[in-house]
Amino acid sequence: MTTLTDPPKETFRLSMLLYDTRYRSATIQVIAMFAFMLLAAWLINNTIINLNNLGKEVTFGFLGETAGYDINQRLLDYNSQDSHIRAALMGLLNTLVVAVLGCITATIIGVFVGVMRLSSNWLIARIMTVYVETFRNVPVLLWIVLAMAILIESLPAPRAFRGEDATASMNLFDSVAITNRGVYIPEPLFSRSLGDIHLLGEHALRFDVSMDLMAILIVLALSIFGMRKVSAKANATQAATGDRPKTWHIQLGLLFVPMIVLLVALGFHLGYPELKGFNFKGGTYMRNSLIALWLALSLYTAAFIAEIVRAGILAISQGQTEAASALGLRPGRTMRLVILPQALRVIIPPMISNYLNLTKNSSLAIAVGYMDITGTLGGITMNQTGRELECVLMLMLVYLAISLSISGVMNWYNNSVKLVER
Numbered sequence: 001m002t003t004l005t006d007p008p009k010e011t012f013r014l015s016m017l018l019y020d021t022r023y024r025s026a027t028i029q030v031i032a033m034f035a036f037m038l039l040a041a042w043l044i045n046n047t048i049i050n051l052n053n054l055g056k057e058v059t060f061g062f063l064g065e066t067a068g069y070d071i072n073q074r075l076l077d078y079n080s081q082d083s084h085i086r087a088a089l090m091g092l093l094n095t096l097v098v099a100v101l102g103c104i105t106a107t108i109i110g111v112f113v114g115v116m117r118l119s120s121n122w123l124i125a126r127i128m129t130v131y132v133e134t135f136r137n138v139p140v141l142l143w144i145v146l147a148m149a150i151l152i153e154s155l156p157a158p159r160a161f162r163g164e165d166a167t168a169s170m171n172l173f174d175s176v177a178i179t180n181r182g183v184y185i186p187e188p189l190f191s192r193s194l195g196d197i198h199l200l201g202e203h204a205l206r207f208d209v210s211m212d213l214m215a216i217l218i219v220l221a222l223s224i225f226g227m228r229k230v231s232a233k234a235n236a237t238q239a240a241t242g243d244r245p246k247t248w249h250i251q252l253g254l255l256f257v258p259m260i261v262l263l264v265a266l267g268f269h270l271g272y273p274e275l276k277g278f279n280f281k282g283g284t285y286m287r288n289s290l291i292a293l294w295l296a297l298s299l300y301t302a303a304f305i306a307e308i309v310r311a312g313i314l315a316i317s318q319g320q321t322e323a324a325s326a327l328g329l330r331p332g333r334t335m336r337l338v339i340l341p342q343a344l345r346v347i348i349p350p351m352i353s354n355y356l357n358l359t360k361n362s363s364l365a366i367a368v369g370y371m372d373i374t375g376t377l378g379g380i381t382m383n384q385t386g387r388e389l390e391c392v393l394m395l396m397l398v399y400l401a402i403s404l405s406i407s408g409v410m411n412w413y414n415n416s417v418k419l420v421e422r
Helices: 021-053 084-116 122-136 140-154 211-241 248-266 288-314 318-326 331-368 373-385 388-417
Strands: 177-179 182-185 187-190 196-199 207-210 268-271 274-276 279-281 284-287
Touching: 084 122, 084 288, 084 331, 084 373, 084 388, 122 288, 140 288, 140 331, 182 288, 207 211, 211 248, 248 268, 284 288, 288 331, 318 331, 331 373, 331 388, 373 388
Parallel strands: none
Antiparallel strands: 177 182, 182 284, 187 268, 196 207, 274 279
């Protein structure tokens, strides 16, 4: 009678790190990581030594020094006696304003143009094609400069609004003034304001948070939450009975009634711009540099988004459209309810890249005098202090953080709308 015994266990040998396929890939990765770390350490050490030899040791103390320059477009209080870090914060906010406005506008225009390019109307399809080919084949810097030139040369000066012989007039019931210096729009004001919260005290990074704005955002969030609950209940009723109850009036009430009550309680009213002296005073001022940059980046990026949307729609089988038509859906509802939701899984990933490109292209703002983060930290601050390395490193980190944030949000949205297979 024979007995079976377990085979002897193999002992680990150092040679297995290279010759055993179970360990070889991990060994190569560890070696590559250490090599990269040594190279990075050598570069950093060499840079620090060379800067010390030049008497320019790496330091960020210059950020607390007085900036000494003004910023023409800003969201928070700022004057030339504030520090460089405060000026950089103003530039960062200006960059975020352009990025957010540009992404929203480019998406709206791009989706519209992309759908219209597939129109059965020959003239509309050709016009959209001309728009796409024209904008995406000309450098965005030229569009920015052209938009700025058009705004300066074609719009009236503030003096054209003065006197009985005025050659220009305000728009929208004398509430909006469009001039070659910028656009003045009504400013939201509150006679019974809740006040502001001063964060970080008198620090260079100080900023005020409006309690009125926070209250509006909270009420809006609660309204949207209520609307989603009503919609979910309607979906459950439809799944159970086959009939969908009408909820549009309830959703409109949830959206508008709480907001109107809050605005009345806060004493909401508008502050209109008025011509005083040689310029308009009051209201919200949007400089031509901001408008030119916003429009140029939006129209340029929208041309690329339009092609992405068109490709996403064409990726959906024609049978989907035919099935929707057989059910009696109109072409508009077919596009909105059947085609676009499926096309999003094709559209969103490349659209993220275009959002990132728009954000990075906003650094061209210095061509029209708009003070973004590149114009403040990477421009005047760097020239005044001579701290090239520190300013460029901070600038790179800022754009990296913005880009990663946009990618994270869009990837989250992409995962939330992707189709779930059964």
